[in-house]
Amino acid sequence: xxxxxxxxxxxxxxxxxxxxxxxxxxxxxxxxxxxxxxxxxxxxxxxxxxxxxxxxxxxxxxxxxxxxxxxxxxxxxxxxxxxxxxxxxxxxxxxxxxxxxxxxxxxxxxxxxxxxxxxxxxxxxxxxxxxxxxxxxxxxxxxxxxxxxxxxxxxxxxxxxxxxxxxxxxxxxxxxxxxxxxxxxxxxxxxxxxxxxxxxxxxxxxxxxxxxxxxxxxxxxxxxxxxxxxxxxxxxxxxxxxxxxxxxxxxxxxxxxxxxxxxxxxxxxxxxx
Numbered sequence: 001x002x003x004x005x006x007x008x009x010x011x012x013x014x015x016x017x018x019x020x021x022x023x024x025x026x027x028x029x030x031x032x033x034x035x036x037x038x039x040x041x042x043x044x045x046x047x048x049x050x051x052x053x054x055x056x057x058x059x060x061x062x063x064x065x066x067x068x069x070x071x072x073x074x075x076x077x078x079x080x081x082x083x084x085x086x087x088x089x090x091x092x093x094x095x096x097x098x099x100x101x102x103x104x105x106x107x108x109x110x111x112x113x114x115x116x117x118x119x120x121x122x123x124x125x126x127x128x129x130x131x132x133x134x135x136x137x138x139x140x141x142x143x144x145x146x147x148x149x150x151x152x153x154x155x156x157x158x159x160x161x162x163x164x165x166x167x168x169x170x171x172x173x174x175x176x177x178x179x180x181x182x183x184x185x186x187x188x189x190x191x192x193x194x195x196x197x198x199x200x201x202x203x204x205x206x207x208x209x210x211x212x213x214x215x216x217x218x219x220x221x222x223x224x225x226x227x228x229x230x231x232x233x234x235x236x237x238x239x240x241x242x243x244x245x246x247x248x249x250x251x252x253x254x255x256x257x258x259x260x261x262x263x264x265x266x267x268x269x270x271x272x273x
Contacts, residue, residue, distance in 0.1 A: 053167050053241055060169040064233050067174055071215075076222070079215035093137045094213045098192060100129045100136025102150065105190030109151035113159040118149050151247075152187045154180035158248035167237055175240040 054060065083091070103126040110119030125141035125148070133140045142148065157179050158164065165178030176184070188194060193206040225232055245253045 054237060055166050056168060060167065060237075061233055063169040063171055066171060067169070068232075070172065075211070075215050076219070079212050079219060082212045083216045083219060091213060091216065094209065095217065096129070096133070096139050097136045098210055098213065099139075099148070100126060100133070101192050101195070102190045103129070103141075103148065105187070106149065106151045109153060109156045110149070112156045113151070121146060122149055122151075152183065152190070154183035154187065154244070155248050157183055158244075164241070164244065167241060175236055177241070177244065180244070 051057075103122055107119050107122035107126060110116075110122055125146040128141045128144070128146065129136045129139060132138070154177075162179050164180070168176050168178060168181060170176050170181065173184075191207075191210060193203050193210065196203050196206060225235065228235075
């Protein structure tokens with residue numbers, strides 16, 4: 001009976017990542033992604049080989065199309081109604097409670113990565129918001145300077161040296177990698193619904209609220225993406241992979257290796273004097 005809630009919880013967990021990508025969209029160039037996608041489909045030499053990071057692109061695009069249709073038909077209209085009907089301060093309370101549970105899991109992941117100071121800080125933030133913030137309804141931690149530093153088990157695996165593996169698009173859940181997908185069962189525990197052990201109806205209700213609230217927070221980001229991304233699939237893929245690499249290395253990722261799919265740059269001879 002927990003299969004459906006698990007899928008919805010996973011969507012709620014991945015949605016904030018997409019929101020961050022969407023919020024950063026205006027600063028990222030959409031044209032290169034769209035251009036690359038065009039080369040894949042209509043390159044002069046016919047179909048271009050899939051890139052190292054996305055060898056399952058054809059299959060991923062079909063799942064992406066399904067997710068887009070589901071979002072347009074169900075998730076987005078419900079989220080828009082929720083956004084229009086529920087007062088902003090109530091939506092903020094819901095977001096705070098969900099984020100507070102995630103903060104506890106973030107503290108664990110900081111410690112698993114050997115980041116003791118930030119792990120203790122996140123643990124203290126969780127304690128402050130749970131006690132003084134009435135179970136996380138109020139974000140007292142941010143007001144006293146305890147900055148949120150989110151971490152998940154996918155990042156922890158990356159910190160331990162587990163490679164990301166190919167990019168994959170999961171049905172309903174959206175962008176991921178093989179590594180992040182393997183970490184998902186543990187990350188699912190960082191949700192309010194996972195703490196409920198009684199009635200399935202209650203779990204479904206809490207999970208549904210979390211999903212709708214997460215999608216509501218994405219409404220602005222999705223409009224930005226629709227406006228600027230010529231190829232939304234490529235844009236989201238590149239943003240997701242770039243962001244996840246940055247998260248694993250705490251904002252200082254190593255220099256990317258040259259993509260083997262790209263032709264080597266030709267050296268330009270110096271002009272004769």
